[in-house]
Amino acid sequence: MVIFHLREALPRILRSPSRLPSSSHAPHPHLVILHRFLHSSSSFAVEDYLVSRLGLTHEQALKAAPKISPLRSSARPDALLAYLESTLGIPATDVGRAVVIEPRFFCAKVKTLAPRIADLHDLGLSRDEIARIVHLAPESFYTRLLRRKLEFWLAEFGSFDNLLQVLRWGTRASILCADLDKVVRPNVAFLRQYGLNISDFAGASVYNIRLFTMNPELLKEAVQRVEELGLNCGARLLRQTLPVVALTDKDALAKRIQLLHNIGFSKDDVLTLAKKQPNVLALSEQKIQGNLDFLMKDVGLEVSYIVRRPALLKYSVERRLLPRHILIKVLNEKGLLEGKQDYYVTASLAEKIFVEKFVHRFENHVPGFAEDYASNCLGEATDAKD
Structure with a gap:
């Protein structure tokens, strides 16, 4: 509708003589609208840039673009790419991976990033280590307290590699964006009363780490629920049960x-x-x-x-338990197995060992035996936890 009215009014506006010098009065309202419309329509194509310069797929670009603030030109992302490559050696395609994680990073200003990166250099992190944080936790560079938070987590985890493992789990937002004084430190102090430390969870599970970044009151309630269930039998068991109870x-x-x-x-x-x-x-x-x-x-x-x-x-019934149960049953009916097989033993064996012991060993005795089992177990390797 705006375009229609502008097209209709534009000839009349252009024909109308100015009664007073333009320096004395504001421009015609329709000209203001026209200027804003034409100016906004001149913004560069973000999706095309994401694909051509950052290497995103069209699907990734379509998903990221709506979360990116409107830009009038490529000046800001161009400056960002140049700065990251010259300072940290990060190529545009790696910046693209960061943008997939946090689309807003596409609009980051160099003057915002530079002090954060300088702080991390002063903290003792190498160029490559800082680049890894950009790859895995780009949103963390929005906080002015990044150095303080990294200093805390490095001390708790004991090494940069341990911290990196947690960032790879995808807990970057909760780890590097959680409030240290109101959330993390109170949770650390509370769990230490039960013999639990952050270092105990390094390399364990993404869910365990979330205990230290959740609402402190909810964490206390979760410990109480564990005790009510009768599952609190020492630090080792609490370390296993608390994440399940707290996050369910x-x-x-x-x-x-x-x-x-x-x-x-x-x-x-x-x-x-x-x-x-x-x-x-x-x-x-x-x-x-x-x-x-x-x-x-x-x-x-x-x-x-x-x-x-x-x-x-x-275990998966369809891709693990049932196929193995049928196979063992067939072997028993044909008298090919000596003695009764314990069900759990056959179910819990790693797939490779199970196939060698119960499939390859008897495939010459039963035509199509291996093929039938393989078709029934399609996708089992991704499901079973061996």
Whole structure:
């Protein structure tokens, strides 16, 4: 509508003589609108730049572009690329990876980045180490407290490599953007009362690290819930169970426990299962129900057997448990196996070992044996935790 009105009014505006010198009055309102419209339409194509200069795919560019502030030209990103390459040796394609993580980084000003990078140099980080932080945590360069936060985390993790591992997990925003004084330090002090330190979680799990950056009140509530469940039996067990309880919705966790009770697990069974394999409590109700249906109805396992071997609840029925169960059953029916095979032993073997022991060994006895098993296990390698 704006374009239509401008087209209609423009000839009349241009024909209208000025009654007073232009220096004495503001320009015609329609000319102001026209100027703004033409000026905004002259902005360069961000998506094309992301693809041609930074090496993003068209899909990545389409996803990132709406999150980038409108730019009138390529001057700012050009300056950013030149600065990062000359200062840290980061090529444009690597900057592109940072932009995929944090699209706003595309609009970062050199005058904003330069002091942050200088601070990190003064902290003792090398050119390559700073470049790695740009790659993995570009949004961290928006905070003026970056040096202080990195100094803290480096001291806690003990080395830059340990910190880098955490950044690779994708916890960069919570780690480098969390408030040290209001969140991180109170959580560190609280967990130390239970014998837990940040260094205990370095290299462990992305979820464990989040304990130190979550709301302090929620962390205290999570510890209380662990104690109420009867799972607090020392620092080692708390280190395993607390992340699951703290980062799982309270109602969802209650439903999973109730589901186990309904299936036949006693309170002690649930506690034993949770102590042996706390991550089982983070599985969906559908996953738990599906695995238990198969294990108890198809395989014929008792609750007591599963309680002692809770890893069975984590494996994929379709791509692991069922194919192996069928294969072992066929071998038993043909009398090719000596003695009864323990179900958990066959289910928990690494895929390569299982295939060598139960597939390749007998493929000449049963035509198409290996091919049938392989087709049933399509995708199993990405699912099983060996």
